[in-house]
Amino acid sequence: MRAPAILFLLCSIAGAAAVDTCVTCHAALEEGAKGPATLIKGDVHTAHGLSCADCHGGDRTTDDQDASMNRAKGFLGKPARTAIPKFCARCHSNPDIMRQYAPRERVDQFELYQTSVHGKRLASGDGNVATCIDCHSVHDIRAVKDGMSPVHPLHVAETCSRCHSDKEKMAPYGIPTNQFEEYRSSVHWEALAKRGDLSAPSCASCHGNHGAKPPQVESVSAVCGTCHVLFAQLYDRSVHKAVFSGVGGGGGCIVCHSNHGIHQPSTAMLAGPKAVCAGCHDAETSPAKTAVEMGAWLDGLDGALKNSETVLARAEEYGMEVSEAQLRLIDGRENLVKARLAMHSMVSGEMRKPVEAGMAVAAETLKAGQAALREKDIRRWGLAVSVILIAIAILAIRGLIRRIESGPTAMTASGEKTL
Numbered sequence: 230m231r232a233p234a235i236l237f238l239l240c241s242i243a244g245a246a247a248v249d250t251c252v253t254c255h256a257a258l259e260e261g262a263k264g265p266a267t268l269i270k271g272d273v274h275t276a277h278g279l280s281c282a283d284c285h286g287g288d289r290t291t292d293d294q295d296a297s298m299n300r301a302k303g304f305l306g307k308p309a310r311t312a313i314p315k316f317c318a319r320c321h322s323n324p325d326i327m328r329q330y331a332p333r334e335r336v337d338q339f340e341l342y343q344t345s346v347h348g349k350r351l352a353s354g355d356g357n358v359a360t361c362i363d364c365h366s367v368h369d370i371r372a373v374k375d376g377m378s379p380v381h382p383l384h385v386a387e388t389c390s391r392c393h394s395d396k397e398k399m400a401p402y403g404i405p406t407n408q409f410e411e412y413r414s415s416v417h418w419e420a421l422a423k424r425g426d427l428s429a430p431s432c433a434s435c436h437g438n439h440g441a442k443p444p445q446v447e448s449v450s451a452v453c454g455t456c457h458v459l460f461a462q463l464y465d466r467s468v469h470k471a472v473f474s475g476v477g478g479g480g481g482c483i484v485c486h487s488n489h490g491i492h493q494p495s496t497a498m499l500a501g502p503k504a505v506c507a508g509c510h511d512a513e514t515s516p517a518k519t520a521v522e523m524g525a526w527l528d529g530l531d532g533a534l535k536n537s538e539t540v541l542a543r544a545e546e547y548g549m550e551v552s553e554a555q556l557r558l559i560d561g562r563e564n565l566v567k568a569r570l571a572m573h574s575m576v577s578g579e580m581r582k583p584v585e586a587g588m589a590v591a592a593e594t595l596k597a598g599q600a601a602l603r604e605k606d607i608r609r610w611g612l613a614v615s616v617i618l619i620a621i622a623i624l625a626i627r628g629l630i631r632r633i634e635s636g637p638t639a640m641t642a643s644g645e646k647t648l
């Protein structure tokens with residue numbers, strides 16, 4: 230307690246003006262209790278002029294420990310774990326307070342939190358679940374857009390996985406603990422973390438930040454459609470919409486794509502040993518045949534476009550001008566994308582239009598590539614012939630020179646005659 234004593238002395242010399250005694254005294258304490266006063270420097274609340282007493286209550290103008298932290302005068306101390314959401318909600322659910330600082334800030338975090346599995350379990354006394362500070366940290370709370378925030382899109386997955394990948398902690402609930410591991414192998418993690426595409430989902434995009442599910446979604450399994458709108462429209466009018474409801478938990482896209490470990494789709498999902506369709510449709514049944522047919526169309530178009538691509542690339546290597554055909558190939562690729570999309574209707578007929586349009590592009594660009602290669606051959610022949618002609622001319626001139634050099638008599642004798 231020697232340090233605080235010195236501090237009190239300093240404080241009294243400086244006078245009471247604008248000194249926050251909670252901060253000054255705590256900053257001088259031993260490790261542990263000193264922590265908050267050090268951490269708080271980077272906290273978003275500090276940046277808005279809020280301090281210890283705004284959260285914990287107490288009197289920040291007196292340097293007397295007992296008077297400062299007097300429970301009778303409203304000091305709250307350290308909140309119990311189950312009381313934390315309400316502790317934060319004192320401000321965050323109060324539009325009158327929040328509007329003074331951030332006019333457009335939401336004030337529904339606590340209300341939504343109470344609808345989540347976390348909130349419900351906490352209300353029943355289970356302290357294992359996430360409270361506000363497990364996701365946002367404490368004394369070092371950052372604005373969401375701050376790259377150091379644990380709920381910044383690039384960090385959310387790690388924050389959730391602190392508990393959800395902890396087998397011991399999750400054991401009482403009997404739910405899987407592989408979400409982070411699976412998610413890290415997915416196309417979404419690839420897009421978000423490796424390509425920096427912030428439109429790709431992290432845990433909270435699909436599960437909601439505070440509530441049980443994101444807005445405009447009747448169940449988490451319907452969340453894919455908030456981003457993949459066109460796929461969802463086709464799926465919704467497909468034969469599977471009704472029969473998948475409830476399959477594998479939530480039904481929907483995740484029956485074929487899974488939820489956390491979504492990998493790059495390919496026609497291997499339609500036909501062959503890894504086909505997802507085969508899980509429900511026996512070979513030789515009509516849906517299985519449809520699956521094989523759809524796979525063959527997609528592979529056929531993909532193969533045809535790749536073939537054109539190769540031929541055009543070869544022509545380009547020889548210096549032929551094929552940029553127009555190469556540009557046209559982009560249309561072909563777009564048709565392949567459209568065909569993959571149309572496949573989600575589960576009606577092979579709906580794929581016909583984009584497949585045929587794509588095939589037409591493939592045929593047309595192949596023709597352009599082959600024509601360019603033929604043209605190259607013709608030019609080569611032309612070149613070869615002119616090389617030969619030039620060689621003959623050189624030989625003839627050499628012969629002539631040699632004759633000239635062989636003697637002046639020969640020169641006048643033959644030279645004058647020919648001229």
Ligand code: HEC
Pocket residue numbers: 233250251252254255258262281282285286287288289291292293294297298305306307
């Ligand atoms: C003169 C020094 C001093 C001042 C001023 C002071 N504290 Fe403390 N505070 C302490 C010490 C020492 C402890 C740890 C010992 C204890 O629990 O009493 C502590 C503990 C705490 C705790 C943890 C209590 C718990 O319930 O576990 C909180 C929260 C706290 N202080 C907040 C504040 C706030 C807010 C203010 C200003 C209104 C403040 N302190 C002012 C010295 C001080």
Ligand code: HEC
Pocket residue numbers: 251252255261262264265266267269274279280281282283284285307308309310313316362367368370
């Ligand atoms: C945004 C609200 C908020 C602010 C501002 C805040 N605290 Fe806290 N503080 C909390 C919460 C919530 C806890 C409970 C943490 C827990 O359960 O682990 C806590 C816990 C504590 C504790 C208990 C020891 C610990 O670390 O668990 C101390 C001491 C403390 N705060 C001191 C301070 C001091 C000193 C300041 C100002 C420098 C301060 N707090 C500012 C919310 C706040």
Ligand code: HEC
Pocket residue numbers: 314315317318321335338339342347359360361362363364365373380381382385433438439
């Ligand atoms: C399960 C983790 C989790 C819990 C629990 C949690 N939050 Fe959040 N919070 C988030 C995420 C994730 C975001 C948003 C990140 C984004 O927008 O990209 C967020 C955003 C916020 C924001 C910014 C405004 C907004 O609503 O988007 C505030 C304020 C906030 N949380 C306060 C709270 C409070 C108060 C509690 C407790 C009642 C709480 N949070 C509980 C994860 C959590």
Ligand code: HEC
Pocket residue numbers: 273274277279283284313316317318319320321326327330331334361362365367370371372373374
């Ligand atoms: C004394 C009122 C008050 C209390 C109590 C309080 N906050 Fe805040 N909080 C604010 C204000 C004011 C802001 C700044 C305005 C804003 O950005 O929302 C803020 C900002 C935030 C932000 C940043 C939001 C953003 O813009 O990205 C988060 C996250 C947050 N608080 C979480 C918490 C948590 C968690 C607790 C409880 C431990 C808590 N707050 C307690 C008033 C409070």
Ligand code: HEC
Pocket residue numbers: 346347350357358359360363364385388389390391392393399402404432433436
């Ligand atoms: C402090 C630990 C902790 C953190 C951090 C945490 N959770 Fe949880 N979560 C739990 C516990 C414990 C449960 C209860 C499990 C249950 O009831 O099945 C749970 C339940 C859930 C459930 C419901 C599971 C079910 O039963 O269907 C979802 C979804 C969930 N959490 C998502 C998240 C997301 C997303 C994040 C990060 C934004 C997160 N959690 C952060 C501990 C945590």
Ligand code: HEC
Pocket residue numbers: 386389390393404405408409412417430431432433435436448449450451452477478479480483488489
């Ligand atoms: C692309 C969307 C998406 C992302 C990203 C996502 N989830 Fe899920 N998650 C789901 C869906 C859909 C379900 C199944 C819900 C149902 O059955 O109703 C689910 C289920 C869960 C469950 C329940 C237990 C289980 O495994 O079935 C937990 C816990 C969970 N997710 C946590 C997480 C965590 C942690 C992350 C981040 C590492 C995450 N999720 C990322 C969509 C997603």
Ligand code: HEC
Pocket residue numbers: 416417420426428429430434435452453454455456457482483486487488491492493494
């Ligand atoms: C928050 C928006 C968002 C949500 C929600 C979402 N995705 Fe995605 N998804 C993306 C983005 C962004 C990409 C990356 C696109 C790219 O690679 O160009 C992507 C990529 C994909 C891909 C790979 C596509 C490709 O062409 O490489 C599949 C498959 C996929 N998502 C399926 C799903 C499923 C199934 C769900 C629901 C469980 C879902 N997504 C939820 C945004 C989302």
Ligand code: HEC
Pocket residue numbers: 453454457460461462464469481482483484485486494495496497498499505527566569570572573
């Ligand atoms: C009946 C199984 C099934 C269902 C249900 C399903 N898909 Fe697919 N999906 C596939 C198959 C098979 C492919 C692979 C096509 C290919 O690349 O050859 C695919 C491919 C995709 C692609 C990649 C397209 C591309 O251009 O590479 C996305 C994105 C996608 N699906 C999203 C969704 C979304 C979102 C839903 C739900 C609204 C959904 N899928 C439902 C089977 C399904």
Ligand code: HEC
Pocket residue numbers: 468469472476484485498499505506507508509510515516517519520575576
């Ligand atoms: C979870 C099981 C399941 C999976 C996986 C599944 N289906 Fe189905 N499918 C059904 C059920 C059930 C029906 C409706 C009953 C029926 O006609 O067999 C159906 C119907 C169909 C139909 C309409 C049948 C008709 O003759 O009108 C087609 C086409 C179809 N599925 C194609 C596919 C394709 C392609 C895949 C893989 C990309 C696939 N299915 C994956 C369960 C599944």
